[in-house]
Amino acid sequence: DYDRASSLAGTGFSPGKLAKCSKSVQAISRKICRQPEKNLATNSCTHVNRSVWEVRHFFADQIEHESAIQRKLLVLGDGACGKTSLLSVFTKGYFPQVYEPTVFENYVHDIWIDNQQIELSLWDTAGQEEFDRLRTLSYPDTHVIMLCFAVDNRDSLDNIGSKWTNELLEYCPGVKIVVVALKCDLREDIIAVRNMQRQGERPVTYEEGLAVARSIRASRYLECSAKHNRGVREAFEQAARVSIHAKANGSTIDQISGCVIL
Known part of the structure; x- marks a missing residue:
């Protein structure tokens, strides 16, 4: 009644x-x-x-x-390494055809982990140096960071162990980190590989990415291709799983050590 x-x-x-x-x-x-x-x-x-x-x-x-658990997930990495495309494919199912630099973008997306609903607040950040001071405003209350690099840009991998790790130690100490290799399809792209070879470069290998993830004690090392939608959802599922065991800005409920490889 x-x-x-x-x-x-x-x-x-x-x-x-x-x-x-x-x-x-x-x-x-x-x-x-x-x-x-x-x-x-x-x-x-x-x-x-x-x-x-x-x-x-x-x-x-x-x-x-x-009853949904709310978690903040920050996507971080060098400019043009593929962060926005990764988020676009995951949240919209759409791969952007034109590169547009990001300053700040925010998405909310629900995901289920072990029968638990998680409401992910997804933050896309600018990797360019001119946005360094502005980017730090996005760090508060973060539960997990997806630290990204592109397999066709070795500098973006090197910066994980230097620039990005140092920035996180200063502004987000103790936060849980998931290292994600992006554009993995380019390892099999003949034209992309030839262009890298002309510049004396080669694609970053799985083992090289894994070694960097271990060196910074990341919780996960994952690889995906947003262009072909391979491993995208799995990457966010693993990041969400890590976030369940984390308090904001790194104070952990249940410490996760080492790397889990998919």
């Missing part, structure tokens, strides 16, 4: 949620009351059952949202 449904709206919700729940229950209850008397004899049971179903599912959705 209406009184019982209204009383349920105040169970376990914040004031804002309470107001929203109460209004929704009232709207559903009014649908029952507005039924013409001539229809009650034949349609009342069907209509009431439908309304009860709506109330039940409304509260189930609210409880599910309330």
Whole structure:
């Protein structure tokens, strides 16, 4: 009935949620009351059952949202290493065809880990030096960082062990780190490999990326290709899994040591 449904709206919700729940229950209850008397004899049971179903599912959705773990995930790395493409493929299923430098972008995406809903706040950052001071504003309350490099840019890997690690020690000490190799499809791209060879370079190997991840004591080392959507979801799932065991800015609940390789 209406009184019982209204009383349920105040169970376990914040004031804002309470107001929203109460209004929704009232709207559903009014649908029952507005039924013409001539229809009650034949349609009342069907209509009431439908309304009860709506109330039940409304509260189930609210409880599910309330029970989600909220985690902040920061994507970090050199400019043009593929961070924005990685996020775009994961959140939108779309691979950008044109490179546009990022200053700040923020996404919210839900993911399920071991039957636990995690609400990920995903932060895309600028890797260029001119944004160094601005980028540090994104560090507070971070649970896990995806530290990225591109396999066709050895400098982006070298900077993980120098620039990025030092910056994190200063502004985000103790935060959990997941090292992610991006653009892994270029290892098999003949044209890309030839262009690197002309410059006296070669693609970063799996073993080289793993060695750097171990040297900074990262929690995971992962590889993916956003262009071909290979390993993208798995990378975020592993980062989310790490975030479950972390408090904001690195104070850990359950220490994870070493690297887990996929």
